[in-house]
Amino acid sequence: xxxxxxxxxxxxxxxxxxxxxxxxxxxxxxxxxxxxxxxxxxxxxxxxxxxxxxxxxxxxxxxxxxxxxxxxxxxxxxxxxxxxxxxxxxxxxxxxxxxxxxxxxxxxxxxxxxxxxxxxxxxxxxxxxxxxxxxxxxxxxxxxxxxxxxxxxxxxxxxxxx
Ligand SMILES: [Zn+2]
Numbered sequence: 001x002x003x004x005x006x007x008x009x010x011x012x013x014x015x016x017x018x019x020x021x022x023x024x025x026x027x028x029x030x031x032x033x034x035x036x037x038x039x040x041x042x043x044x045x046x047x048x049x050x051x052x053x054x055x056x057x058x059x060x061x062x063x064x065x066x067x068x069x070x071x072x073x074x075x076x077x078x079x080x081x082x083x084x085x086x087x088x089x090x091x092x093x094x095x096x097x098x099x100x101x102x103x104x105x106x107x108x109x110x111x112x113x114x115x116x117x118x119x120x121x122x123x124x125x126x127x128x129x130x131x132x133x134x135x136x137x138x139x140x141x142x143x144x145x146x147x148x149x150x151x152x153x154x155x156x157x158x159x160x161x162x
Contacts, residue, residue, distance in 0.1 A: 003075060003076040004075065004076035004077050004107065004108040005107060005108055005131075006107050006108045006109045006110075007107040007109075007110065007158075007159075007160050009107075009108075010107055010130065010131075010158065010160050011160050011161070011162050013130065013133060014130060014147075014151065014154060014160065014162060015162060017130070017133070017135050017147050017148060018147070018148035018151065020135050020148075022135055022136065022146060039055070039056045040053045040054060040055055040056065041053070041054060041055075041056055041058075041059050042054075043058070043059065043062075043083060043099075044083070045083060045084055045085035045088055045099070046082050046083050046084065047082070047084055047085070047088040047091075048085060048087070048088055050085045050087070050088075052085050052086070052099045054099070058119060061119055061120065061121045062083070062101065062119070064121040064124075065081060065101060065119075065121050065124050066081065068121065068124040068125060068127075068128050069081055069103075069124065071128060072105075072124075072127065072128060072131060075131050075132065076108070077105065077106065077107070077108075077131060078104075078105075078106040078110075078113075079103070079104060079105045079106070080104045081101050081102065081103055081104070082101065082102045082104070083099070083100070083101050083102075084099060084100065084101075084102060085099045086098055086099045089102075089117070092115060093115075093117060096117055100117045100118075100119050101117065101118060101119050102115055102116070102117055103115070103116050103117070103118055103123075103124070103157060105127070105157065105158050105159065107158065107160070114158060114159030116156055116157055116159075118156075118157065120140065121140060122137075122138075122139050122140045122145075122153075123153050123156075123157055124157070125137040125138055125139075126145075126147065126150050126153045126154055126157065127153075127154065127157045127158060129147050130147060130154055130158070134147070135147050135148070137150075
């Protein structure tokens with residue numbers, strides 16, 4: 001846990017990363033990614049146990065997200081995800097009208113979790129990059145993205161304010 005940074009330290013890192021000269025130019029996605037929206041799977045709400053029908057694409061994203069969150073834990077941060085059906089989602093975010101994944105995150109020393117909803121693995125990749133002190137990360141079409149161009153995502157996902 002001693003490797004984890006506080007919110008203030010994360011803010012300082014994000015600012016520092018944003019000033020870094022990046023050696024490689026962002027590349028266009030090499031692979032054309034076309035998610036299949038035809039097949040669905042039943043996904044269980046982790047609160048009430050109700051099943052929700054989701055596209056396979058969502059399930060693939062969720063697997064990737066689970067891996068990234070595990071990595072975030074290994075870096076010493078308290079983070080977790082939770083899949084909620086529409087009803088249970090509204091108990092936390094009353095403006096959300098769909099089922100989805102809640103991301104819970106604590107920087108070092110935080111007493112409560114910052115909570116946000118994201119089903120996009122790319123958002124989690126961005127958080128992972130910041131925590132790893134990397135200035136680049138991969139987008140959903142395997143394109144290379146710059147962390148400094150995605151500060152908004154970082155702020156929404158981690159609750160840090162710069
Ligand atoms: Zn539920």
